[in-house]
Amino acid sequence: MHIGFLGLGNMGGPMARNLLKAGHSVSVFDPSNQAVAVLVEAGAQAATSPAAIAQAQVDAIVTMLPAATQVKQVYLGQDGLLAHVRPGVLLIDSSTIDPLSAREVAAQAAAQGNPMLDAPVSGGTGGAAAGTLTFMVGGEVADFDRAGPILAAMGKNIVHCGASGNGQVAKIANNMLLGISMVGVAEAMALGVALGMDAKVLAGIINTSSGRCWSSEINNPFPGVLENAPASRGYSGGFGTDLMLKDLGLATEAARHARQPVLLGAAAQQLYQSFSLQGNGGLDFSAVIKLYRKEA
Ligand code: NAD
Numbered sequence: 001m002h003i004g005f006l007g008l009g010n011m012g013g014p015m016a017r018n019l020l021k022a023g024h025s026v027s028v029f030d031p032s033n034q035a036v037a038v039l040v041e042a043g044a045q046a047a048t049s050p051a052a053i054a055q056a057q058v059d060a061i062v063t064m065l066p067a068a069t070q071v072k073q074v075y076l077g078q079d080g081l082l083a084h085v086r087p088g089v090l091l092i093d094s095s096t097i098d099p100l101s102a103r104e105v106a107a108q109a110a111a112q113g114n115p116m117l118d119a120p121v122s123g124g125t126g127g128a129a130a131g132t133l134t135f136m137v138g139g140e141v142a143d144f145d146r147a148g149p150i151l152a153a154m155g156k157n158i159v160h161c162g163a164s165g166n167g168q169v170a171k172i173a174n175n176m177l178l179g180i181s182m183v184g185v186a187e188a189m190a191l192g193v194a195l196g197m198d199a200k201v202l203a204g205i206i207n208t209s210s211g212r213c214w215s216s217e218i219n220n221p222f223p224g225v226l227e228n229a230p231a232s233r234g235y236s237g238g239f240g241t242d243l244m245l246k247d248l249g250l251a252t253e254a255a256r257h258a259r260q261p262v263l264l265g266a267a268a269q270q271l272y273q274s275f276s277l278q279g280n281g282g283l284d285f286s287a288v289i290k291l292y293r294k295e296a
Helices: 012-021 033-041 050-055 068-076 099-111 124-130 141-152 166-194 199-207 241-258 263-280 285-292
Strands: 002-006 025-029 060-063 090-093 116-118 133-138 155-162
Touching: 002 012, 002 050, 012 025, 012 033, 012 060, 012 124, 025 033, 025 050, 060 068, 060 141, 068 090, 068 099, 090 099, 090 141, 099 116, 099 166, 099 241, 116 141, 116 166, 124 133, 133 141, 133 166, 141 155, 155 166, 166 199, 166 241, 166 263, 166 285, 241 263, 241 285, 263 285
Parallel strands: 002 025, 002 060, 060 090, 090 116, 133 155
Antiparallel strands: 116 133
16 A cells, blocks of 8 residues: 655654555655654655645545644645645544544534544554554444555554544543543552552552552652663653643543533643743652652
């Protein structure tokens, strides 16, 4: 298959590389010449604009962009994809954006004969490199089936979540819970240690008891509990606080539109926001435990 790929950042770069590895022909665009050069080195063809990707004889186009502003610009802009793409070309947006924007862009694409799926991912940069991402996909079943071979080259779990926008709904609901659970684990670990418990023993109890969750077991925020967690290397690598903040912002904004209360989601957003303001936006989000502890 010939696939167009736009947005070759921390996630998109390795994802496009996996499409090449699977034997697809890939045309790429990114405003960063360096990001394009790396993919060309790996066998991709360079394009100079979104329009050039749309005008190449592609069967499908995948986008992996920072936020809704760029997604709207790339698809709906004057010289964007929709203005130039042939009818029938399958469009897949894997960026994490709000469900309303995803539905709006997909509706405009469908109106001109281009099926479009929202297919945000979880699994981080490690999953992108290893080709083991989870794709949460919203859109028509027939289009989901058509996207199968493309998504399978980049991911392991590919789940149809329902109609257009529902991939984004699944993504932001999961990440809101993750943001909340990390704060909960941080609070409990800090309390236990302040009251005299050994952090490793406490984590062991939690992880064999009812408080167990991903944030306690796989990414425990207390330094030294897990050798390979970001907490044990100064909170470097991992999932940045500012990325968590972005996803909590999407969740609370979507909740506002739906008039749905997200009491803990909003509180977690404010915690990460003040933590980011203190200059910690680049640290793994588990570093939020610093709000509860005196610096050693
Ligand atoms: P990134 O900032 O590393 O990459 C974004 C890329 O998009 C950059 O290379 C940038 O030059 C490019 N870009 C910007 N404007 C563009 C345009 N108009 N046309 C084409 N390319 C353009 O971001 P990332 O970490 O790769 O994340 C991409 C998306 O994936 C985001 O929506 C993010 O929330 C989501 N996501 C990230 C992670 C993660 O761990 N990094 C995990 C899951 C989901």
